Each structure stands twice: as structure tokens, then as C-alpha cells.
Amino acid sequence: MKVQVRALTFSYGLFTLRVPEQDFGEAGITAIVGPNGAGKSTFLKCAASVLPVSRGAVLVGGRDMAGLSARARARLAGYVPQEPSFTFNYQVLDFVLTGRAAFIPAFSSPSRRDIEIAEESLCFVGLEGFSRRLFLELSSGERRLVLIARTLAQQPAVLLLDEPTTFLDPRHEVGMMELLRRLAREKQKTVIVTLHDLDMAVKYADDMVFMKGGAVIASGPPRDVLSEPLLKAVYDIDMGIVRTNGRLVIVR
Amino acid sequence: MSGSRTRRTTSLLFILAAVLPIVLLAVSLNMGAYPVPLKAVWTTVHDALVPGRPAAEASPYADILFRIRLPRLLLALFAGAALAVSGASLQAIFKNPLVFEFSLGISYGAAFGAALSLVFLGRGMPAQVSAFFFAILAVLLVLLIAGRSSSQIISVLLSGIIVSALFQALLSLVEFFANPYALQALIFWLMGSLAHATWSDLSLTLPVIGLGVVILILLRWRMNVLSLGEDEARSVGVNVRQEKILIIVVATLTTAAATSVTGVINWIGLIVPHLVRMMVGADNRKVIPLSASFGACLLLVADDIARTAASFEIPIGILTSVVGIPFFIILLKRSGKVWL
Numbered sequence: 001m002k003v004q005v006r007a008l009t010f011s012y013g014l015f016t017l018r019v020p021e022q023d024f025g026e027a028g029i030t031a032i033v034g035p036n037g038a039g040k041s042t043f044l045k046c047a048a049s050v051l052p053v054s055r056g057a058v059l060v061g062g063r064d065m066a067g068l069s070a071r072a073r074a075r076l077a078g079y080v081p082q083e084p085s086f087t088f089n090y091q092v093l094d095f096v097l098t099g100r101a102a103f104i105p106a107f108s109s110p111s112r113r114d115i116e117i118a119e120e121s122l123c124f125v126g127l128e129g130f131s132r133r134l135f136l137e138l139s140s141g142e143r144r145l146v147l148i149a150r151t152l153a154q155q156p157a158v159l160l161l162d163e164p165t166t167f168l169d170p171r172h173e174v175g176m177m178e179l180l181r182r183l184a185r186e187k188q189k190t191v192i193v194t195l196h197d198l199d200m201a202v203k204y205a206d207d208m209v210f211m212k213g214g215a216v217i218a219s220g221p222p223r224d225v226l227s228e229p230l231l232k233a234v235y236d237i238d239m240g241i242v243r244t245n246g247r248l249v250i251v252r
Numbered sequence: 253m254s255g256s257r258t259r260r261t262t263s264l265l266f267i268l269a270a271v272l273p274i275v276l277l278a279v280s281l282n283m284g285a286y287p288v289p290l291k292a293v294w295t296t297v298h299d300a301l302v303p304g305r306p307a308a309e310a311s312p313y314a315d316i317l318f319r320i321r322l323p324r325l326l327l328a329l330f331a332g333a334a335l336a337v338s339g340a341s342l343q344a345i346f347k348n349p350l351v352f353e354f355s356l357g358i359s360y361g362a363a364f365g366a367a368l369s370l371v372f373l374g375r376g377m378p379a380q381v382s383a384f385f386f387a388i389l390a391v392l393l394v395l396l397i398a399g400r401s402s403s404q405i406i407s408v409l410l411s412g413i414i415v416s417a418l419f420q421a422l423l424s425l426v427e428f429f430a431n432p433y434a435l436q437a438l439i440f441w442l443m444g445s446l447a448h449a450t451w452s453d454l455s456l457t458l459p460v461i462g463l464g465v466v467i468l469i470l471l472r473w474r475m476n477v478l479s480l481g482e483d484e485a486r487s488v489g490v491n492v493r494q495e496k497i498l499i500i501v502v503a504t505l506t507t508a509a510a511t512s513v514t515g516v517i518n519w520i521g522l523i524v525p526h527l528v529r530m531m532v533g534a535d536n537r538k539v540i541p542l543s544a545s546f547g548a549c550l551l552l553v554a555d556d557i558a559r560t561a562a563s564f565e566i567p568i569g570i571l572t573s574v575v576g577i578p579f580f581i582i583l584l585k586r587s588g589k590v591w592l
Contacts, residue, residue, distance in 0.1 A: 048487065049487075050483055050486070050487050069491070070486055070489050070490060070491050070492070071489045071490075071491070072489075073489065074487065074488050074489025075489065078487070078488075079487040081483075081484065084480060084481070084484060085347075085481060087347040087348065087349060087479065088344070088347070088349075088479050088529075088534035089533070089534050090476065090533075090534050090535060091533060091535065094476060094534075094535045097476070098476055098477045098480060098484075098485075098488055099488055100488075101474075101477045101485070101488040101489050101490050102488060102489025102490075103489075104473070106471060106474050106495060107470040107471060107474075108470075108473070109472070109473040109537055110473060132258070134533075150488075154488055154489070
């Protein structure tokens with residue numbers, strides 16, 4: 001499903017995010033990159049309707065998110081936070097089941113079908129057998145996967161992930177990016193992700209969006225959009241782009 | 253926490269939760285200042301439930317059992333369930349393990365309302381109405397003072413302390429203006445007592461508690477979702493504001509319905525949910541219904557002790573505090589994030 005951002009404005013304090021127009025392609029990975037404080041996470045949260053948009057619109061599949069109920073929104077777009085703040089130590093399955101909230105009436109509990117969907121989501125992210133484990137006993141890589149499983153159980157067309165690879169070791173980082181690629185290819189999801197690691201973005205993203213100072217500087221497929229002047233403009237340091245074996249590598 | 257063993261423990265606990273209140277009710281009917289033999293309890297209850305015997309042959313114990321003991325025991329069961337379930341629900345939706353009726357100002361809001369009504373309006377209007385009103389007012393004040401950071405543990409607790417203090421002060425003011433006879437009754441009632449339970453008090457309190465507890469039990473899974481915090485609950489498709497308000501209002505009304513008859517009985521709403529979490533984990537689908545049953549049982553046993561341990565009545569609020577505070581300390585020391 002297509003995500004279209006139109007004339008979006010969001011501000012708090014001195015920071016203002018302004019995105020006149022930005023489209024995200026269907027069934028692909030879009031990586032939002034940029035320096036700290038560029039507004040990547042804010043843009044992601046606005047696109048996911050976690051933050052209220054002060055002006056402008058976010059359209060998912062042509063429908064304006066602002067006009068929809070929380071229930072309808074959750075079925076279109078799922079937001080994956082970096083790490084949930086936890087008070088109660090739920091079992092993994094109970095946590096993943098909360099992703100089914102949009103499908104379960106308030107006065108009701110998850111059905112057998114809901115539990116199956118939650119178990120399938122856990123399998124998809126590679127955590128079969130984790131259902132009865134306690135969330136707080138998991139490693140930080142496993143927690144990220146549980147968060148994604150929860151959003152998969154929500155069955156949205158669009159997944160928005162906030163820096164899912166930060167603090168992961170190289171193996172888990174690659175595993176995470178492979179998982180995102182499978183989501184886009186096998187499940188036909190539109191995946192929008194904020195990333196710090198430019199190499200990962202170049203390698204896995206179908207599109208890249210460069211942000212700085214609350215605005216989008218450039219966007220498009222890595223091959224077309226990536227250039228040394230752009231990197232200099234966005235990050236204020238000199239970086240080189242090397243082409244080896246048909247791959248783009250960024251050298252600092 | 254592995255597999256089938258935990259599941260078997262859980263189903264055993266649910267069976268216990270269903271049976272224990274009934275067993276305790278039967279045993280408690282038999283206890284009291286005037287001993288009624290178990291056999292007589294049985295025949296009296298049997299006669300009352302199975303009609304057909306002429307009224308003249310009614311058991312001599314019927315008055316003691318049905319007019320004095322039964323309302324009191326039912327009040328203990330219902331009030332215990334009300335306090336424990338409200339506590340568990342509020343802890344979930346505020347994602348704060350230290351929140352319960354007392355720390356949200358509900359207890360003293362309701363107590364002030366009931367006292368005001370008893371002293372100045374007399375028996376003309378049920379004390380519950382005023383208790384409801386001021387309990388809701390207290391919660392609103394707490395939420396207003398805590399403001400937008402109402403999901404933060406400290407700000408809610410601090411606001412609760414302030415609002416509780418305010419209503420305690422107002423309560424003292426009511427005591428100051430009460431005449432000596434009303435004052436004596438008021439003070440005894442404030443310490444918490446089930447002794448004055450009459451069917452007419454219960455005719456309003458029990459249905460409200462019953463309905464409230466059922467609603468909260470039905471919302472038990474939703475509380476898992478709400479306990480993740482507002483942003484996350486919203487992003488998985490919950491109308492957070494609406495459902496949170498519903499749960500707060502129901503929990504407050506349920507507590508106020510109990511408090512307006514029993515006086516201030518503290519700590520049940522904190523101890524019971526945590527005990528249950530220690531046994532079955534954090535899943536509210538288990539915590540809420542088990543809290544209802546075990547809260548009921550705990551208050552019933554506490555009341556049995558209050559009315560039989562000494563030659564006089566020990567105020568039950570004092571009893572639950574004396575047991576509750578050490579328990580709370582143990583809880584704080586042990587909470588290595590094991591069940592929270």
C-alpha cells in the first residue's frame with residue numbers, strides 16, 4: 001500500500017518538521033537517514049500517526065489517517081518503537097497478542113485464531129518456542145524481534161520501524177535487515193525504517209530519504225540519489241563512495 | 253515458567269478461586285460471638301433454600317445467621333473483591349505497580365463524601381451517592397495535578413498523596429462539626445468495620461460492586477494492552493482515552509460503593525494483585541479474576557479474625573494495615589522485576 005505525505009507540519013519547541021510532499025513506494029523498503037536531530041524519528045511517528053500532525057495529511061492507500069478511528073488506523077499502519085517501556089513482565093506470547101487489539105472487541109479476549117496468528121508472527125521473525133519466555137529475560141536483539149512480531153500480528157499493510165538496528169551486533173543487524181527484506185518481498189509490506197547505518201541503508205533499501213533540519217533534502221533509489229556532495233551536505237563531513245563488485249560502499 | 257506445569261498450577265488456582273469463597277462463607281457463618289453448631293448452620297440454610305416447611309418450625313438460628321451474619325459476610329466478600337480488582341485494574345492502566353485506591357485519593361475522597369452525608373444529611377440519602385461523587389472528584393483532581401505526565405509513576409503518586417491529605421483534612425473538619433454521638437460512630441466507621449452491615453445498606457452497595465467487578469473482569473485482556481502505555485496502546489488500535497476513563501470510573505465507583513459502607517480498608521488493593529502476580533505472572537486475564545476471588549477471601553478471613561479474636565471488635569482497617577504494611581515492605585525489597 002502506498003504512503004503519501006502531503007504538506008506536513010509538526011513542531012514542538014524550537015524544532016519544526018516540514019515535509020511538503022513525500023511518497024513511499026509499495027512493497028519495498030524505504031530508509032530514512034540523516035544526522036541526529038534531523039527529525040527522522042519525528043517524521044516516522046507522524047507518518048505512523050503516533051504523533052498528531054498539526055497541519056497536512058498522511059494518506060495510506062489513499063485514505064487520510066487523521067479521519068480514521070484508532071482501530072482502522074492500526075489495520076493500515078503499524079509502528080515499531082525502539083524499545084517499549086515496561087512495567088509488567090509479560091510472557092512473549094501475551095505481549096505479541098496485544099497486537100491483535102484492533103481485531104478484538106474491548107469486552108472480549110483473544111480467540112484461538114488470534115493466538116495462532118501471534119504464534120505465526122513469532123515463527124516468521126524466527127522466535128518459535130519463545131511463547132512462554134518472559135519479555136524482560138530476552139536479549140535486546142530478541143526484544144526487537146518480539147516487537148516486530150507484535151506489529152506483524154497487527155497485520156498492517158505498512159510497517160514503520162524506529163531504528164531497529166541500533167545497539168545490535170553485526171550478525172543481528174544483518175539478520176534484522178534480512179527480516180525487513182522478507183517482510184517487503186514475501187508479505188508485500190511497505191516498510192519504512194529510520195537507520196543510522198548508511199551501508200545497511202544502501203545495501204537493503206529500495207529507496208532512501210535524506211533528512212536534515214526537519215526537512216527532506218533528497219530522496220530516491222540509492223543508486224540514483226547517492227552522491228558525495230549530498231553526503232557532505234547532509235552530514236557535514238567528507239565521505240567517499242566506492243563501487244566494488246556492483247555494490248556501493250561508503251568510506252569515511 | 254515452563255509450559256504445562258505453569259498451566260496446571262494456573263487451572264488449579266482457578267478452581268481454588270471458585271471454591272474457596274463458598275467454603276469460607278460456610279465456615280464463617282458458623283463463627284461468631286454466639287456459637288452456632290455446623291449442623292444447625294446446614295439445616296437452617298437448607299430450610300431457607302428449600303421451602304415447604306411451615307414457618308413455625310423455622311430454625312431458632314435463622315435470625316442470627318440471616319439478619320446479622322450473612323449480610324456482614326457478603327459485604328466482606330464483595331468489598332474484598334471490589335478493592336482487589338480495582339487495585340489490579342488501576343495498576344495495569346496506570347502502568348504503575350504502586351497505584352491503588354488509597355494512592356489515587358479514592359479511599360479518602362469516598363470516606364469524606366460518606367462522612368459528610370452521614371453527619372449532615374443523616375440517613376435520608378444513601379451515603380454511597382456522596383461517596384461516589386467525592387471519590388470521582390478526588391481521582392479527577394489527582395489526574396489534573398499529575399497532568400500530562402500522568403503515565404509517570406512519581407507524579408501520580410505525589411498528586412495522590414496531596415489529594416488524600418486534602419480529603420483527610422476535610423474529613424477532620426466534618427469530625428470537628430459533628431455532634432459527639434455522630435462523631436463516635438464516624439470514627440469507628442472510619443477505622444473500617446463491617447459490623448454495621450444491614451440489608452438496606454447492601455441493597456445499593458452489592459449490586460454496584462457486583463456490576464463493577466464483572467465489567468472489570470470483562471475488560472481484563474484490554475488491560476494488558478493499556479498497560480503498555482498510551483502511545484503503544486493507541487498504535488495497536490485502542491481508543492485509549494475512552495477505555496481508560498471507563499476503567500477509572502468503574503474502579504472508582506466500585507471502591508466508593510465498598511468504602512461508603514465499610515469505612516477505609518487499606519492495602520487489600522495493593523497486596524492481593526501482587527500476590528496473584530507472584531503466583532501466575534503479569535497477564536491480567538489471570539490477575540483480574542483471581543484478584544477478585546482472593547481479595548474476597550482475604551477480607552472475609554480478616555473480618556473473621558476481627559470479630560472473634562478478642563472479646564471486642566478489632567477495627568478491620570487496623571488489621572489490614574498491620575498485616576499490609578510489612579507485606580508492602582517485603583514486596584519492595586523483593587521486586588527484582590520478577591513478576592512486575
